[in-house]
Amino acid sequence: xxxxxQSPRHKVTETGTPVTLRCHQTENHRYMYxxxxxxxxxxxxxxxxxxxxxxxxxxxxxxxxxxxSKTEDFLLTLESATSSQTxxxxxxxxxxxxxxxEQFFGPGTRLTVL
Amino acid sequence: LAKTTQPISMDSYEGQEVNITCSHNNIATxxxxxxxxxxxxxxxxxxxxxxxxxxTNEVASLFIPADRKSSTLSLPRVSLSDTAVYYCLRKGGKLxxxxxxxxxxxP
Numbered sequence: 001x002x003x004x005x006q007s008p009r010h011k012v013t014e015t016g017t018p019v020t021l022r023c024h025q026t027e028n029h030r031y032m033y034x035x036x037x038x039x040x041x042x043x044x045x046x047x048x049x050x051x052x053x054x055x056x057x058x059x060x061x062x063x064x065x066x067x068x069s070k071t072e073d074f075l076l077t078l079e080s081a082t083s084s085q086t087x088x089x090x091x092x093x094x095x096x097x098x099x100x101x102e103q104f105f106g107p108g109t110r111l112t113v114l
Numbered sequence: 115l116a117k118t119t120q121p122i123s124m125d126s127y128e129g130q131e132v133n134i135t136c137s138h139n140n141i142a143t144x145x146x147x148x149x150x151x152x153x154x155x156x157x158x159x160x161x162x163x164x165x166x167x168x169x170t171n172e173v174a175s176l177f178i179p180a181d182r183k184s185s186t187l188s189l190p191r192v193s194l195s196d197t198a199v200y201y202c203l204r205k206g207g208k209l210x211x212x213x214x215x216x217x218x219x220x221p
Contacts, residue, residue: 004157033209042201042213043158058209090157100148101205105157 003027004106006091012112019078021109023091025071031094032074033058033103034066036087043090049074050096081113118204120212126219132189134215136202139183145206147178147185152199152214161200162187192219 003026013019023032033048035058045058047066055066063085065077078085088110092103120136138147146165150158162169164176164185175188189196197219204210 040213043211045209048209092157100160100163102148102160102163103158105159108155108157 004091004093004104006089006106006109008109009107010110012114013081014114015082016080019081019111019113021076021089021091021111023074023076023106025074025093027093027095027104028071029093029095029104030071031096031101032068033092033094034064034074034076035090035092036060036085037090037108038087046076046089081111083113085111086113087111118202118210118212120200120202120215122213123216123218126192126217128193128219128221129191132192132196132217132219134187134189134200134202134217135184136187136212137184138202138204138210141182141204142206145182145204147176147182148203148205149174149176149185149187150201150203152201158201163205189217192217194219194221 005024007022034046035043037043044060046064049055049068067075088108090108091106094101094103118138126132148163149161151161152158162174162176164178166178169176177186199214199216201214202212
């Protein structure tokens, strides 16, 4: 398995609190992604990064921000969590030099906002 | 609006061939089609990728017709361990996943 870890793996928080999820990789892949997974919606891209300090918005970026100060770490922040952000969050990495630019996914973080 | 749609669920029996079709309207010239498999409490895993015609690897085949408005993942002789959710992904300027097909393989 690709060396991707996510922390925390589970979190319960209250509406209005800030939350930061961390994705850490040991593969030195340039691209990193944050997705959310909800029933009936599959996976939806929140933000992605194509290098240190280079990030861009995905399909469902409202209410989320990201930062990437090092190749190995990609942080997702919910500035003020809402119940609609209850979801499972997946981080992924890929190497654009790879023939398929295949995405490798982390184990996920289950976030519950009460 | 670019959409990627696939059946919500499918049932099959061990040893059968399973075909899961994904529709992708307005597919862009530079979009590739990729399929992923996901087991409960795990992240998705890459199965196969193609652009057009047919691609085959050790676990699956992918058929993409000339108009590229759909793609079909073919799993030969499924087993119980193939029970999972399968996602198609349009990969190009945007990354658009389908909502997933829950495949249940019965003995």
